[in-house]
Amino acid sequence: MSVERQKVRFVSGDEECVAWHYPGANGACVIMAGGFGVPKEPGTDRFAKRFNEAGFAVLAFDYRRMGESGGQPRQVLPVTDQLADWQAAIGFARTLPGVNPASIAVWGFSASGGHIFKVAARNPDLAAAIAQAPLADGLAAAPSASRYQKPLAALRFTARGLLDTLGGVVGRRPLLVPLCGEPGTVAFLTTPDSLDSDRALRRDKYPDWQQEVAARSLLRLAFYRPGRVASRVRCPLLVVACDQDQSALPGPAVRAARQAPRAELVRLPGGHYxxxxxxxxxxxxxxxSFLRRHLLSESQVDRPGKESAA
Structure with missing residues (x-):
């Protein structure tokens, strides 16, 4: 049975990351983060609550410069800083009361799902890792996504990204870009399945969610290829790929799963969300099922915690 979650903080770099801690009952902990530009609540609430009701502790955090976490300028999200935030979260999770440091898993979706490959490769002592609809190869996803954008809007997006990059060098305020939009608008994604985000992540429940990110951060994401380190992941890895994913693409995720020595692959019908x-x-x-097999003892698996309804 789940326990009321508690707001906690941990240090990453020179700032504080804010997280929800769901105390667990079985000694295992799942660390979670939302997708790129997606705070912890819309990005993790639905899965986190259900993992917790199955007995797992959960630590769901916001990256620096977004959500409730500290850091300036806001909505600037360098990949290197996000990976450092993961390291800080893993270290913090090991200190949580009732958590067995040897029974920690990491979970991410979309761009954070891509981070999972690098996080798991850097932390071979993790008990397990889950990459859900991961952005495994930005260089492959970007040209595919551009097929759903109009040329002039794509040019304007690129120009804004370059201007924002130069502005960042001289300390100017970030130029923000919506995470998704209709074709012809200046947005990071205009793929048909990206427009499912409001419904999938229940935008109406989280009115404070700022669905914009600095253009410089989004431009760099197009060159991010975390799936290339999959062969270095030594812990059990579950890759969940969506066969009609137009935003992150299933192909690179499937290839990454095949390269990881201890990977399991689940293919789902449908788009990114x-x-x-x-x-x-x-x-x-x-x-x-994956978490139970790799984080719990056989006796614990035989006595699973109470699960919630969807």
């Missing part, structure tokens, strides 16, 4: 929508039960059941 299918694990939050029509394929939620299948995604959750696969992930919960």
């Amino acid at each position: 299918a694990p939050f929508l029509e394929a939620h039960e299948q995604a959750f059941d696969s992930e919960l």
Whole structure:
């Protein structure tokens, strides 16, 4: 049975990251973060609550410069800093009361799912890792996504990214870009399945969510290729790929799963947000089974915690 979550803080770099801690009952902990520009609440609430009701502790955090975490300038999200935030979160999770440091897993989706490959490669002592609809190869995803954008809007997006990059050098305020939009608008993603984000992540429940990110951060994401380190992941790894994913693409995720020595691959029908929508039960059941097998003892698996309804 789940316990009321508690707001906690941990230090990363020179700032504080804010997180929700869901105390668990079985000694294992799942560390979670939302997608790129997605705070902890819309990005993790649905899965975190259910993992917790199954007995797992959960630590769901905001990256620096977004959500409730500290840091300036806001909405500037360098990949290197996000990876450092993961390291800080892992260190903090090991100090949480009731958590066995040897029974920690990491979970991310979309761009954070891509981070999971690097985080797991750097932390071979993790008990398990889950990459859900991961952005495994930005160089492959970017030209595919551009097919759903109009040329002039794509040019304006690139120009804004370059201007923002130069502005960052001289300390100017970030130029923000919406995470998603209709084709013809200046937005990071205009793929058909990106427009499912409001419904999938329940935008109406989180009115404070700023769905914009610094253009410089989004431009750099197009060159991010974390799936290339999959062969160095030594812990059990679950890759959940969506077969009609137009935003992150399933192909690079599937290839990364095949390269990781201890990977399991689950393929779901649907687009990028299918694990939050029509394929939620299948995604959750696969992930919960994986966590139980790799984080719990046989006796604990035989006595699972109470699960919630979807």
